[in-house]
Amino acid sequence: MIEFANQTEDSVVEARKARVLKMAKGPSQNRAAWFPLAVLAILLVFPALQFVGNFNYFIHLLLFAASYVAMASGWNILGGFTGYISLGHNVFFAVGGYFAGMIFARYGISTIILAPVAGLIAAILGFALGWITLRVRGPSFIISSLALVMIARILFDNWEFVGGAAGLALPANSLPVEWSKLPYYYAFIAMAAFAVWASYRIKHSKFGLGLRAISKDEIKAESAGIDTRLYKIGAFAVSAFFVGMAGAVWGEYLTYIRPNIFLIILVSVNMVLICLLGGKGTVAGPVLGALLIVAFNEIFVATLGASEINILATGLIMALTLLFFPLGIVGTLAKAGKLPRILNWD
Amino acid sequence: MTDILQVLILGIALGGVYALMGSGLSLVFGVMRIVNLAHPILIIGGAYVAYWAFRLWGADPLATLPLAALILSATGILLYKLVFEKDAKSAKYSEMTVLLTFSVAMIAEGALGSAFTNTQRVTSPDYATDAIFIGDLFIPTGQVYAGAVSLAIIAALALFLKFSRFGYAIRATTQNREAAELMGVNVNFVGVVSFAIGVGLAGAAGSLISFVFSFFPGKHWEWIAVLMSLVVLGGMGSVLGTVVAAFALSVIAAFVGAWIGSTWSTMTFFLALFVILLVRPQGLFGERPELA
Numbered sequence: 060m061i062e063f064a065n066q067t068e069d070s071v072v073e074a075r076k077a078r079v080l081k082m083a084k085g086p087s088q089n090r091a092a093w094f095p096l097a098v099l100a101i102l103l104v105f106p107a108l109q110f111v112g113n114f115n116y117f118i119h120l121l122l123f124a125a126s127y128v129a130m131a132s133g134w135n136i137l138g139g140f141t142g143y144i145s146l147g148h149n150v151f152f153a154v155g156g157y158f159a160g161m162i163f164a165r166y167g168i169s170t171i172i173l174a175p176v177a178g179l180i181a182a183i184l185g186f187a188l189g190w191i192t193l194r195v196r197g198p199s200f201i202i203s204s205l206a207l208v209m210i211a212r213i214l215f216d217n218w219e220f221v222g223g224a225a226g227l228a229l230p231a232n233s234l235p236v237e238w239s240k241l242p243y244y245y246a247f248i249a250m251a252a253f254a255v256w257a258s259y260r261i262k263h264s265k266f267g268l269g270l271r272a273i274s275k276d277e278i279k280a281e282s283a284g285i286d287t288r289l290y291k292i293g294a295f296a297v298s299a300f301f302v303g304m305a306g307a308v309w310g311e312y313l314t315y316i317r318p319n320i321f322l323i324i325l326v327s328v329n330m331v332l333i334c335l336l337g338g339k340g341t342v343a344g345p346v347l348g349a350l351l352i353v354a355f356n357e358i359f360v361a362t363l364g365a366s367e368i369n370i371l372a373t374g375l376i377m378a379l380t381l382l383f384f385p386l387g388i389v390g391t392l393a394k395a396g397k398l399p400r401i402l403n404w405d
Numbered sequence: 406m407t408d409i410l411q412v413l414i415l416g417i418a419l420g421g422v423y424a425l426m427g428s429g430l431s432l433v434f435g436v437m438r439i440v441n442l443a444h445p446i447l448i449i450g451g452a453y454v455a456y457w458a459f460r461l462w463g464a465d466p467l468a469t470l471p472l473a474a475l476i477l478s479a480t481g482i483l484l485y486k487l488v489f490e491k492d493a494k495s496a497k498y499s500e501m502t503v504l505l506t507f508s509v510a511m512i513a514e515g516a517l518g519s520a521f522t523n524t525q526r527v528t529s530p531d532y533a534t535d536a537i538f539i540g541d542l543f544i545p546t547g548q549v550y551a552g553a554v555s556l557a558i559i560a561a562l563a564l565f566l567k568f569s570r571f572g573y574a575i576r577a578t579t580q581n582r583e584a585a586e587l588m589g590v591n592v593n594f595v596g597v598v599s600f601a602i603g604v605g606l607a608g609a610a611g612s613l614i615s616f617v618f619s620f621f622p623g624k625h626w627e628w629i630a631v632l633m634s635l636v637v638l639g640g641m642g643s644v645l646g647t648v649v650a651a652f653a654l655s656v657i658a659a660f661v662g663a664w665i666g667s668t669w670s671t672m673t674f675f676l677a678l679f680v681i682l683l684v685r686p687q688g689l690f691g692e693r694p695e696l697a
Contacts, residue, residue, distance in 0.1 A: 144504065195686050197500045198440045202633050203682045209630040209675040217668055324626055328511070331504070367523070367622075371515025377508035381501065382491060 079265050094401040095255065095343075102248050109237045118240050122312070124353040125247035126305045131333040131345035132254035133301025138331065139339035140267060141294045142274030143196065146327050147204030150188075150211045151181040151299040153321035155306030157221055160316035164229055170311040171246045174304045181303020182296040189295030193288065196277065208322060215318040226317025229310060243312040247305070251346075254301045259342045259404065261297070270294050274340070302330070325370065332377050338387030343404040347388060352376075407541045408663070414544055416659030417652060421552030422613055424651035426628070427635035428559055428644050429606030435579040435642030436599040439489060439502045443510040444607055445628035450513065451477050451611020452620050453521060459528040459615070466528050467554060470612040477608025478601040484509065485600045490593075510625065517622040525619040533616040551613040558609055559648060562602075566644070575599050579642055627671060634678035640688030649689065 102121065108114045130152065138144050155177040159170040170177070192203045216224040232239055261267040269290045272280035281287045310316040329352060337348025359372045384391045392398040430444045454473040455466040488505055527533075535546040566572035577585040578595045586592045614620065635654060639646025654677055662670030681688065 144500065146507070191683055195682055198503045199637075199682050199686055201500070201503045202440065202637070203679055206630050206633070206675050206678040206682070209627065210672065210679065213668065213672050213675070328507075335504075367515045367518030369515070370511050370518065374508040374511025374513075374515060378488065378505060378512065381505050381508065382488070385501070 079268065091400040091403065095346075095404055099248070099252055103245075106241055106244060109241075113237060115237065115240060118244050120353060120357065122240065122244045122247045124349050125244075125251040126309060127329060127333055127349035127353060128251035128346050129247065129254040129305045130302045131330050131337075131349055132251070132258045132342075133298040133305075134330040135298075135334050135339060135345050136258055136261060136270070136301075137294045137298040139334055139341070139344070140262065140270040140274060141291060143193070143291065143295075144201050144331065145204040145295075145298075146201055146324075146331060147207040147211075148298070148302050148330055149322055149324075149327040150207055151185060151302040152306035152309070152326060153211060153215060153318070154184055155181045155303030156310040156316050156321050157215070157306075158303075159307030160227065160229055160310035161221060163311055164227060169242075170307045171242060174246065174250070174307040177307035178300040178304035181306070182300035185299025185303075186292055186296040188299075189292040193291045193295060208324065208327065212318055212322045215322060221316070224318060226315055226320070229314045229316065231314045240312075243308055246308045250301070250304055250308070255342060255346060255404070257297075257301075258345075262342060262405065266290065266293065271340070325373065328373060328377070332373060332380070334387070335377065335380050335385075336387055338389030338391070338393075341387070341389040341393070341405060343402050344387050344389045346404075347402065411542055412659050412663045413656060414542060415548070416656035418545065418548035418552045419617070419659070420652035420655035421555040422548070422610065422617055423631070423635055423655050424648040425555035425558055425606065425613065426610040427632050427639070427647040427651055428562065429603035429610070430632055431636045431639065431642060431644050431647040432562075432575075432606070433600055433603035434636065435644070436575055437489070437596050439600070440506065440633075440641075441603070442503060442506040442629055443484075443513060444506075444603075445625035445632055446510045446513040446517070446622065447477055447480070447604055447607040448611045448614065448628065449620050449622055449625055450480070450517065451608035452526075452615040453517065453611070454608065455612035455615040456526050456528050459530070465530050466612045466615050467530075467550065470554070470609050473608040473612040474605040475608070477611070478605035481601045481604025481607075482597060484604070485597055489600070510629070514622045514625060521622070523621045523623050525621050526615075527619040528615040530616055547616050551617050554613060555610070558606070559644070562606070562644065571595075571598070630678055631671065631674040634674040634681070636688075637678055637686075638681050638688050640690035643688070643690040646688055646690030 102125075105121065106114075106118060109118075130148070134145070134148050137148075155174075158180050159173040159177040162168055162173055163170050188207065192200060192207070195203060215221065221227060232242065234241070261270075269280065269285045269287075272283065272285060273287050273290060277287055306321060310320075313320060333348035333352050334345055335348070336351060337344030337346065355372065355376065356369060359369050360366075363369075380387065386394060389398065389402055392402070426445075426448055430441055433439050433441050433444070451473040454476055455469050458464040458469040458472065459466060488509060489502060530547075532550055533547040536543045537546060537549070538544075566576055574585065574590045574595050575598075577588065577590055578592050578599075582592055585595075635647050635650045638650035638654065639648070654674055657677075658670045658673040661673045
């Protein structure tokens, strides 16, 4: 006791800070940091193949996967690190898409430039919504997020200024067809890389440590001195940022903003499913999950056609994952100690 | 005045149907702590039973109601054995089951959609389009029948829960699972049976809505939020609360539809759900804020 009393208050604070940082940091010794960088490098030079042939389809697939990597990594900050499952994140997808799409339609400013602003708008909305909805947890939170999608759908369907249910057509860019996808391709790759990097940094910060503590036991986290409410709302806002940013460019890429592109349940389900399948709460999980889900979707749509089958398959994958691999691929492998080094991004 | 009375009558007539749709959901949550997001798609499953019976044999949906209830109960038992029995002991059970029932809902939607397409369907027995006129008021016969049958079924359920020995066991399990088990109640069996009853009620509700609303598999998303609003307002697990909430919200929605516009009438349910969850998560009659 005496020893403790002799210490100045500052040194206690210092010591605590050092300890927190030690707990938060400590990246895994086995990780292979070169692998994600190598993947990124390959993705950046991939479009050069357009010189020798037409790879638009593969560019579309990679772009699609990258958009989901960005969104799912964002979702993961709230759903994976913090443990609050939201089925309503496509609301931010829509908000980002409509905000950037409307400005693009009226003033011709590219949505790629607008994306960070759209992300910020989504984050502000996320902050406000989180402030309201994060009072409840568990099933109540999930249900309230579903109600949010329903409310947003009716609002956007009836908002004549943004075109109502029919939506709004946006002009396509004037690049030749083999290059026309590239601006969006690079935008989504950049967003995905940024989202993965950010989720790595968040996971190993004091903020991320707090979020992980909340997901383990919120009451204990609160009594350990974490401002759980602020942390949760912060996580909500950050996750909304990435989803909103992806939404912004998605509208211009499809040359259309319409409620039934953004506000269908399949979009938010995909975000959830990608994280569940890959491993929620891990950095590599959303990337792996997005690749698998986009591939699955492509196979189901190509071989079986109907969108009903796609819904059935999505539900089936989700149920099987929940029942047999609740930790997801990365989580299950890591728990068994069999995670390959190249997938260890934590 | 006549207008107000007219809207009130339409609201009350639908309230009964909503009450039946919500009561199965409430029962299942009360006993099992399962938030069954697949309930609405199972209701649509029941509606398809009524639809095909009507189309193939011209059978009255009211007559095939027991059939729909039975088929759906059997589905319920199967579903329970396949999906929900496994994790009943895990700590985050009720959160897990939300996602599980959600994926079951998608599987069922996809299966129903690819089997029967997403065309709007409706059964049309004679009374569906009839109406009784009293002075200036008209009362749609189909909705009255559906409401009356719903209330009869709910009354039967209430009597069963209140006076039968098994109903006693169900209520005991709802109140306190561990204590009930200590008193010699086979809580697993109670769980299966109440799940089957709950899903059976979805089947019964399905045959009633088959002539009240038009339906297609994709419609269940909207109903998830509608039914959850009833159950949450009533207090999760309280069947009486669900019935009260169903009438209250149905009447409010009818007035919103009449005065503001029909697109906004479903909004009533969604907004109510959102607001209640945040203001009073235990609902009107719920006591334990466990869900919060």
